[in-house]
Amino acid sequence: MTTQQHRNLAAMFEIFDVTADGYLTVDDFAAHAKSTCGALRLADGSPHWTTIHTALDAWWEHLRAHWGDDDRIPTPVCVTIMAEELVDDPVFFDATVGPIARTVFQVLDADGDESITAAEYTAVYLASGLTEEIALGAFAQIDADGDGRIDTGEFVAVVREAFTSTDPDAPGAWFFGVRPS
Ligand SMILES: [Ca+2]
Numbered sequence: 001m002t003t004q005q006h007r008n009l010a011a012m013f014e015i016f017d018v019t020a021d022g023y024l025t026v027d028d029f030a031a032h033a034k035s036t037c038g039a040l041r042l043a044d045g046s047p048h049w050t051t052i053h054t055a056l057d058a059w060w061e062h063l064r065a066h067w068g069d070d071d072r073i074p075t076p077v078c079v080t081i082m083a084e085e086l087v088d089d090p091v092f093f094d095a096t097v098g099p100i101a102r103t104v105f106q107v108l109d110a111d112g113d114e115s116i117t118a119a120e121y122t123a124v125y126l127a128s129g130l131t132e133e134i135a136l137g138a139f140a141q142i143d144a145d146g147d148g149r150i151d152t153g154e155f156v157a158v159v160r161e162a163f164t165s166t167d168p169d170a171p172g173a174w175f176f177g178v179r180p181s
């Protein structure tokens, strides 16, 4: 794991730490689930809402299983656990990041044709308060082959990059709200 990968993970968990006290708790993960659902405008109790909440819960439980019985984990320890134990663990990914990524893809793909157009992409991000310029810039980066559509493969690549990229400008660094520093 490189310094940059560590920095990406650290930036991600800093955002997860909504109480900003240097520790992560189940409440932080619940708050992050809530803000993610808010950004995606998912109705309380809807199937997508449930998937996001279940995945963030599972994420917390995976971290806690590697840490012990404590109700709070220092944020730097979460980074280390992710880097050393979870990033390459398919069981972890299938229970957490995978369902989140599929849900985000389905929400963005408003017409359900298995690809996301710039119009579909910006509709969601403008609704959550980002500017069109930022949304279109992110879209262009994720649309790796530049055909004007984000397909599943491009999306999965971005999600994988969010955890493994050594490039601070990789579009994956933006997933989960992480921006290149
Ligand atoms: Ca579509």
Ligand SMILES: [Ca+2]
Pocket (backbone or CB within 6 Å): 143, 144, 145, 146, 147, 148, 149, 150, 151, 154
């Ligand atoms: Ca494309």
